[in-house]
Amino acid sequence: MVVHCHSILSIHTKMKGKHNFREFFYLAASDNPKANKKAVCLSCIRKHTLSVAVSDPSCFVPNKGLLCRNHLRKCVNFEIEYNESEQQEILSRSVAEDKKKKSKKGKNTGMLN
Ligand SMILES: [Zn+2]
Numbered sequence: 576m577v578v579h580c581h582s583i584l585s586i587h588t589k590m591k592g593k594h595n596f597r598e599f600f601y602l603a604a605s606d607n608p609k610a611n612k613k614a615v616c617l618s619c620i621r622k623h624t625l626s627v628a629v630s631d632p633s634c635f636v637p638n639k640g641l642l643c644r645n646h647l648r649k650c651v652n653f654e655i656e657y658n659e660s661e662q663q664e665i666l667s668r669s670v671a672e673d674k675k676k677k678s679k680k681g682k683n684t685g686m687l688n
Contacts (some may be wrong), residue, residue, distance in 0.1 A: 594640030595668035599647060602638060603629050611637035618652035640670030 600614035615625070619634035628634035636642035647653045648666055657665065 576592070586618055592654070594638075594643065594670055596640055596643035596665075596670075597646065599644055599653070599665070600635075600638070601625065605637075611639060614638040614643050614646075616646055616650055616653065618647075618656050619649055621656070622652040641672040644668070 584601060596614075599617050601617055601620060603613040603615050605611060605613050613629065613635045614637070615628050615635040619631075620628045622628075623631065623634060636646045647662075654662065
């Protein structure tokens, strides 16, 4: 059997690499070294400046695709900067958590038989 090292490598880097919303966030070190990095919303930074946004919990989320997307969904600064079709395209991007949810077993309704 032939193993294609290159394709395995590229899959690997893809998986552990950035999520789809990295371009909208600035990564800052978290206060807790064990925690995820802070992803500070760039739209919020442009509105409030970095030093304000990085210490305002309504401007940053832990660096997870799902949480970043949730922030952009409700972020008024993001809404102002991007037009509707851009927002739709960005917010429809998938996150790793989407796949996890789908593969997870649903509620067991066996008792209702
Ligand atoms: Zn924001």
